[in-house]
Amino acid sequence: xxxxxxxxxxxxxxxxxxxxxxxxxxxxxxxxxxxxxxxxxxxxxxxxxxxxxxxxxxxxxxxxxxxxxxxxxxxxxxxxxxxxxxxxxxxxxxxxxxxxxxxxxxxxxxxxxxxxxxxxxxxxxxxxxxxxxxxxxxxxxxxxxxxxxxxxxxxxxxxxxxxxxxxxxxxxxxxxxxxxxxxxxxxxxxxxxxxxxxxxxxxxxxxxxxxxxxxxxxxxxxxxxxxxxxxxxxxxxxxxxxxxxxxxxxxxxxxxxxxxxxxxxxxxxxxxxxxxxxxxxxxxxxxxxxxxxxxxxxxxxxxxxxxxxxxxxxxxxxxxxxxxxxxxxxxxxxxxxxxxxxxxxxxxxxxxxxxxxxxxxxxxxxxxxxxxxxxxxxxxxxxxxxxxxxxxxxxxxxxxxxxxxxxxx
Numbered sequence: 001x002x003x004x005x006x007x008x009x010x011x012x013x014x015x016x017x018x019x020x021x022x023x024x025x026x027x028x029x030x031x032x033x034x035x036x037x038x039x040x041x042x043x044x045x046x047x048x049x050x051x052x053x054x055x056x057x058x059x060x061x062x063x064x065x066x067x068x069x070x071x072x073x074x075x076x077x078x079x080x081x082x083x084x085x086x087x088x089x090x091x092x093x094x095x096x097x098x099x100x101x102x103x104x105x106x107x108x109x110x111x112x113x114x115x116x117x118x119x120x121x122x123x124x125x126x127x128x129x130x131x132x133x134x135x136x137x138x139x140x141x142x143x144x145x146x147x148x149x150x151x152x153x154x155x156x157x158x159x160x161x162x163x164x165x166x167x168x169x170x171x172x173x174x175x176x177x178x179x180x181x182x183x184x185x186x187x188x189x190x191x192x193x194x195x196x197x198x199x200x201x202x203x204x205x206x207x208x209x210x211x212x213x214x215x216x217x218x219x220x221x222x223x224x225x226x227x228x229x230x231x232x233x234x235x236x237x238x239x240x241x242x243x244x245x246x247x248x249x250x251x252x253x254x255x256x257x258x259x260x261x262x263x264x265x266x267x268x269x270x271x272x273x274x275x276x277x278x279x280x281x282x283x284x285x286x287x288x289x290x291x292x293x294x295x296x297x298x299x300x301x302x303x304x305x306x307x308x309x310x311x312x313x314x315x316x317x318x319x320x321x322x323x324x325x326x327x328x329x330x331x332x333x334x335x336x337x338x339x340x341x342x343x344x345x346x347x348x349x350x351x352x353x354x355x356x357x358x359x360x361x362x363x364x365x366x367x368x369x370x371x372x373x374x375x376x377x378x379x380x381x382x383x384x385x386x387x388x389x390x391x392x393x394x395x396x397x398x399x400x401x402x403x404x405x406x407x408x409x
Contacts, residue, residue, distance in 0.1 A: 032281045034141060034156035034164040036148070040193035040231035041273040045223045047194045048231045049074040050167065052103055052142060053082045053090075058202035060089040064096055066211045074098050075228040076200070077142040077165075080105035080125035087132055094133040099227040101140030102126060102161060110143055110152045118155045139163055140228055162281070165228060167197035171207065174199045179209035186214050190221070193231070193273070233272040233287055244288040248280050255325075261288045276373050304348040308340050321348045364408040368400050381408045 040048065051063060053076055067074055076093050078100055083090045094100060104110070104121045105128075113121075122141070129137050139162035143152065146166055156164055169189045171182045186196055198207045215225070246257060254277050258265045269277050271289040280286070306317060314334070318325045328334070331349040340346075366377060374394075378385045388394070391409040400406070 032157050032162075033150070033153040034161050035279060035281075036153065036164050036166060037195070037232070038166045039168045039191070039195060040226075041270055042192040043270045045192050045221075046226045046231065047190065047192075047196060047218060047223050048226050048228050049196050049198065050077065050142075050165065050228065051075070052077045052197065052199050053079055054107065054199070054201045055079065055081050055085055056201050057082050057086040057089045058200070059204065059208050060086070060200045061092065062208045063200060063211065064092055064098075066208070066215070067098070068096060070212075070215050072215065072225045073227045073230075074225070075101060075140070075165075077101045077103035077140070078125065078129055078137065079103045079107055080121075080128045081107075083125070083128045083132055090129065091133055094135050099140065099229050100129065100133075100135060100137055101142055101165065101228070102129075102137035103142050104144050107144040109145055109147045110155075111147045111149050115151065115155045118152065119159055122156070122159045122161070140165060142166075162284075163228075163232065165195060168194040169196045171196065171198045171210075173204035173207045173210075174201070176203055177206055179206040179213075182206045182210040183213050183217075186210075187217050187221075190218065190223070195228070195231070231273050246286045246288050248284040248286060252280065254278075254280060257286065257288070263289060276376065278373060306346045306348050308342055308344045308346065312340065312342075314340060317346065317348075321350075323348060323350055366406045366408050368402055368404040368406060372400065372402075374400060377406065377408075383409060 040046065049067075049072070051074060053060065063074075073096075076098055078090060078093075102122055102125050105124045106121070108117070108121065110118050110121075126137050129135070138160045141156050141161035141164050143156075143164060143166075148156075148164060153164060168191065169186055171177075171185050173182050182198075198204065198211075200207075218225075244261070246261070248257075254265045254268055254274075258268055265277055267289050268274070268286060271287045274280075304321070306321070308317075314325045314328055318328055327349045328346060331347045334340070364381070366381070368377075374385050374388055378388055387409045388406060391407045394400070
């Protein structure tokens with residue numbers, strides 16, 4: 001009797017394990033949430049002209065003529081309904097070599113519809129556009145009304161749209177404002193890496209009159225025009241050199257990739273138009289500027305030893321001992337500067353004498369807001385991350401908090 005019970009329990013355990021394994025294997029892995037983009041890299045005077053299409057597409061051909069006459073490529077966000085209503089105009093956009101993205105099927109507010117409807121809107125439009133032009137709208141999306149939340153971004157990401165584009169400058173052309181007002185809104189607010197929002201519909205007639213003057217003035221100000229692909233460096237940006245490509249793997253950081261290829265994080269950021277050096281995704285293809293030859297790890301050097309404690313970061317340790325993170329990484333053959341373990345013994349190169357943190361210097365103050373990063377703040381104020389870190393005695397540049405007051409040196 002006991003033998004039968006044991007056999008039954010073993011059989012039940014095997015069946016339960018198989019069911020669990022099947023459930024886990026059948027559960028689809030969620031993709032990363034779609035990344036919100038408001039502006040490209042500010043290191044170059046480039047601007048991306050973007051046009052949202054609706055159901056009528058009244059001004060598409062006029063816009064295409066102006067762009068062609070000025071040898072400019074732009075980006076058009078297309079709706080499925082618009083493609084059904086004016087298919088030839090959509091074909092003309094693609095045949096002229098412009099970028100395209102998904103703008104839903106019939107322009108609902110995605111924050112008010114179910115995830116299944118969001119997916120249906122995207123899939124339906126993608127199918128229509130692909131069948132019509134042979135070109136996919138992925139990985140670019142623009143939310144109708146610019147309206148999004150975390151659920152929207154996750155759903156969009158799951159559908160294969162890596163980037164959700166907002167805008168730096170809204171021309172407000174959809175309100176029917178004058179060509180002069182549209183011109184002034186763009187020119188008076190232009191910044192390097194700007195994304196300009198305009199529309200193709202009948203209600204935005206001022207755009208066709210304003211566009212030639214906008215192009216002329218921006219060129220006079222030293223700006224060149226790029227597509228969103230070029231802005232995000234998914235294709236080559238005019239005026240930039242080529243480099244080795246690298247596909248991001250699980251556990252990668254920009255710091256580790258930069259170390260491997262003997263370049264700086266800043267160089268990779270600039271080459272790829274990244275707005276946040278802490279946000280890279282598995283499968284993302286990066287351009288490695290320069291020769292892009294992976295370096296061979298050097299033999300660890302001798303020096304003071306330090307045992308890692310809870311809460312330590314390489315940055316904090318480097319600050320404490322008056323050395324650089326790069327020196328510690330090189331001395332210890334570390335491939336990922338963000339992955340260190342409690343109890344790990346590090347060699348601290350050089351004298352290895354702990355330093356006393358400096359008193360923050362005076363300067364402009366800035367209060368950290370939701371979504372801020374040191375990188376973005378540094379870009380905004382024209383300083384370096386290192387300057388912000390030193391001025392504020394920050395031990396970990398990845399840890400800043402909403403409401404924290406920073407001194408801008």
